Structures are given as C-alpha cells and as structure tokens.
Amino acid sequence: MKYGVFSDVHGNYVALKAVLDFYKRNGVENFICCGDIVGYGPQPLECAEALRGLKNLITVMGNHDAALVGKMDLKWFNPNAAWAIEFARGKFTGQAMDFLSRLPERIETKDFTVVHGSPRKPLTEYLLSEGQFTDNAGNWTVSPCFIGHSHMPLYFSEGENGIPETDFIKPLVKIFVKGKLMLNPGSVGQPRDGDTRAACGIYDSDKKYFELYRVFYNVETVQKMMEVLKMPGILSERLSFGF
Numbered sequence: 001m002k003y004g005v006f007s008d009v010h011g012n013y014v015a016l017k018a019v020l021d022f023y024k025r026n027g028v029e030n031f032i033c034c035g036d037i038v039g040y041g042p043q044p045l046e047c048a049e050a051l052r053g054l055k056n057l058i059t060v061m062g063n064h065d066a067a068l069v070g071k072m073d074l075k076w077f078n079p080n081a082a083w084a085i086e087f088a089r090g091k092f093t094g095q096a097m098d099f100l101s102r103l104p105e106r107i108e109t110k111d112f113t114v115v116h117g118s119p120r121k122p123l124t125e126y127l128l129s130e131g132q133f134t135d136n137a138g139n140w141t142v143s144p145c146f147i148g149h150s151h152m153p154l155y156f157s158e159g160e161n162g163i164p165e166t167d168f169i170k171p172l173v174k175i176f177v178k179g180k181l182m183l184n185p186g187s188v189g190q191p192r193d194g195d196t197r198a199a200c201g202i203y204d205s206d207k208k209y210f211e212l213y214r215v216f217y218n219v220e221t222v223q224k225m226m227e228v229l230k231m232p233g234i235l236s237e238r239l240s241f242g243f
Contacts, residue, residue, distance in 0.1 A: 002027070003058075005185045005210070006200040007034035007116075007148030009051075010064070011041025011088060012189025012239075015198040016050060018217035019188050028202060029055075034148030034185070035062025035116035037100065039081060040235050041189050042225040044068075044088035048096040061103035062116040062148065063123045068092070069101040072123065080232040087231070111205045113145040126150050130164035133182060144181040144203070144210065152193045153186035153201075153212050168193065169201075169212045177208040185212065196242040 004023040009016050023031070031054055038044040039062075051057060066072040067085045074082045092100075105122040107114040118125035118132065119139035126149055127133065133156040152168070158179040159165035169175065175183065186199025193199075197214035204210075219239050226236040 001030055001111075001205045003030045003032050003203045003205065004028040004200065005032045005034075005146055005183070005203050006188050007146075007185050008036045008062070008151050008187035008189060009033070009041075009047050010036055010039045010187065010189035011044035011047055011084065012198075012222055013041070013043035013046040013050065014222050015189045015215075015217045016047050018215045019198050019200045020050065022200070022213065022215045023202075026202070031057045031059075032112070032114055032146055032203070033057065033059035034114060034146050035060045035103070036064045036148060037062065038068050038085070038088045039064030040084050042222065042229050042231060045091040045093065045096055047189075048092070048099060052096065052099045058107055058109070058114060059103060060107055060114050060116055060122070061100070061105050065100050065103060066123055069097065071101075076124075080234055083232055084235060087229070108140070108142050110142065112203070113140045113142045115140075115145065115147055117149040118147060119145060127156070127182065127184075128154075130156065130166050133164050133166065136182075137180065143179065144177050144183050146203075147182055147184050148187070150184060150192070151187035151190055152184060153199050154182075154184045156182040169210075171212050171214050174209040174211055177210075183210050190239065191242045192238075194242050196239065 185201040
C-alpha cells in the first residue's frame with residue numbers, strides 16, 4: 001500500500017493543496033500526517049477541514065495543535081508562534097476543534113509508527129542527532145517511525161554494524177527500511193532546509209521504501225494573505241527563503 005507522508009502543514013493551505021493534488025495525480029489515496037496542522041500560516045481552518053475530509057488519514061497531534069486546543073501552555077512558544085496560535089483559535093469551528101483535540105500523540109500500526117517530535121517526547125523533542133536516535137531506541141518498536149517537528153527532511157538509521165547514522169533525504173532517492181529507521185518528510189507549509197518548495201513523501205509499505213518529493217506552490221499568494229491579515233512579518237518573510 002502507498003501512503004502520502006507529510007508533516008508541519010502549519011496553516012499553509014496553498015501548499016497543502018499543491019501536495020494533495022500531487023498525491024492525487026500519482027494515485028495515492030492513503031495518508032500519514034506527523035502533526036502541526038496549524039500555526040504560522042494564514043489558513044489554519046482550511047487546512048484542518050481539508051485533512052478532516054480525507055477518508056484514509058492517519059495523523060497525530062503536533063505541539064502547535066496541542067497549544068491551540070489547550071493541551072500545551074503558550075509560554076513554551078515564541079511571541080510570533082503564540083500570535084499565530086491565538087489567530088487560529090479565532091478561526092476554528094466546533095467540528096474542526098473537536099477533530100484537532102481528538103488527535104493522539106502517537107500511533108503504532110503493524111507497518112509503522114507515527115509521532116510528531118520523538119517516541120519518548122512526542123510533542124516537544126526535536127530529533128536531530130544520532131545520539132537522540134539511540135536514546136529513543138527503547139521507546140518504539142515498529143519501523144519505520146515517521147516524525148516531524150524540525151521541518152527538515154532527515155533520516156536516522158541503525159546503519160552498518162549497528163552504528164547510527166543520519167543525513168538529509170534527497171528527492172527521488174529510495175530509502176529502504178532495514179532495521180530501525182526514522183524518517184522525517186520535512187514541512188509542507190514552512191520548510192527550513194533552504195528549499196522553499198513544499199516537502200512530502202510517499203511510503204510503499206509492501207516494497208518497504210520511502211521517497212521524498214518537493215512540490216512547487218505560489219509562495220507570494222500566501223504572503224499576500226498574511227500581509228492582509230497583519231500577521232508577524234517574520235512568518236511571511238521566511239517562506240521566501242525556506243528557513
């Protein structure tokens with residue numbers, strides 16, 4: 001079975017639509033989202049409603065989602081991020097709020113594990129090093145483990161001879177599941193790896209491989225929306241640079 005794997009949509013519906021259209025063109029009908037549907041972007045409700053409407057979606061809660069529904073204190077967020085969360089709260093309907101509030105922090109199936117940050121700290125840990133990968137080893141079982149949170153497409157694996165390794169995931173390069181493997185598909189709505197295009201991936205659970213893709217979307221359209229809404233300038237500006 002093929003799954004569209006994505007994370008960190010962050011209220012960027014223009015980017016999300018481009019990604020969902022990409023999946024449709026490629027016949028992908030099952031989806032895995034690693035959280036943070038809201039935050040930063042100008043259309044949080046539209047993003048939540050689009051995902052709520054997907055028939056075959058597996059998704060977990062991200063830290064921004066948790067803050068919006070009151071499961072995390074805004075004191076853990078910088079002022080710009082907190083502004084965007086408060087903005088999103090003002091846009092949400094009861095159904096969308098219920099959808100977000102019911103998301104689990106962790107999902108484990110027979111084919112994969114899904115969390116936002118890391119298996120040991122699903123909402124808060126930025127998994128960025130081999131040491132963290134090793135420290136998390138006892139907190140999950142089913143490989144691969146899909147993660148988000150850092151907005152960077154990365155993989156972590158046991159490597160040869162059990163020596164852990166990590167690197168950026170390059171587009172259109174198949175990464176096969178051998179032993180314990182963590183995969184971060186990057187960010188749909190706010191990439192932070194220097195590439196302004198939306199990041200997403202496809203996982204084939206039968207052939208056991210993952211491929212990353214980059215999808216163009218109209219960044220300026222999103223920035224104009226953010227300007228009209230008088231959102232913090234930095235949230236708009238960083239979309240031009242992918243960081």
